[in-house]
Amino acid sequence: MFKKILVAVDGSKKALEALDKAIELQQLTQAEIYLLCVFKHHSLFEASLSMVRPQEIQIPDQALTEFAKEVVEMAKQHAKEKGATEVRGFVKGGRPSKVIAKFAQEKGADLIVMGSHGTHSKDGMILGSVAHRVTSSAKCPVMVV
Template sequence: MFKRILVAVDGSMTSFDALTKAIELQKLTDAEIFLLCVYKHHSLFEASLSIGRPDDMDIPDKVLSEYAKEVVNHAKELAKERGATHVRGFVKAGRPSRVIIDFAKDKGADLIVVGTKGTHSDKDGMFLGSVSHRVASHAKCPVLVV
């Protein structure tokens, strides 16, 4: 049925609900699970526009990348605690929906599992989060929205 399942995680409860469903599917199919956390890239120009400037200011990409790694590591721990096997984690920068779709294609994922709403949502996705809506609309493989 499924050989490679991509789960987009962002630290939100709905992304961890998506992980739970992916683990259930893995137990039925023995698929490999790819965990992916995507953070928005900030240019140095964007960083310079910050209102608050602490003395020891890290570049936003560095901070966001570290947070994304923590999210992926936490998701891997949760997956293993819940009996998952064959779990790999990845962190990428960019527009989340585009990165998720491209990553799925590059890794040959045959299912993408996403939460309905992540840590941020906007008016574009009134009932379904904007990222999950874009992924479901543009992915070339099936998408399970949890």
């Protein structure tokens, strides 16, 4: 049924719930799980607009990449604790919805599993903007948890 399941993770509670569902599916199908954390790229110009002026200039993408790596590692650990096997992690920069859909296509994912809302969710919305865009643009089925 499923051979490759892509799980979008961002450190949110909903992303972990989505990962749990993907693990359940993996236990039924022996699919490989790909964890993907996407950080939004920020230019040096955008960073220069910040009200906070650190002593040492740090390129925002470097800090965001490190944070994304931590999110993926925490998700991997969570997956292993829940009995998952064959889990690989990836970090990409860009617009999350586009990167998730493109990555799924490039890797030949049979299914994308993601939370209905991420870390920037708005109360009262039925579906977060990233989840909405991914469901509209992905070439494979998307399970929204």
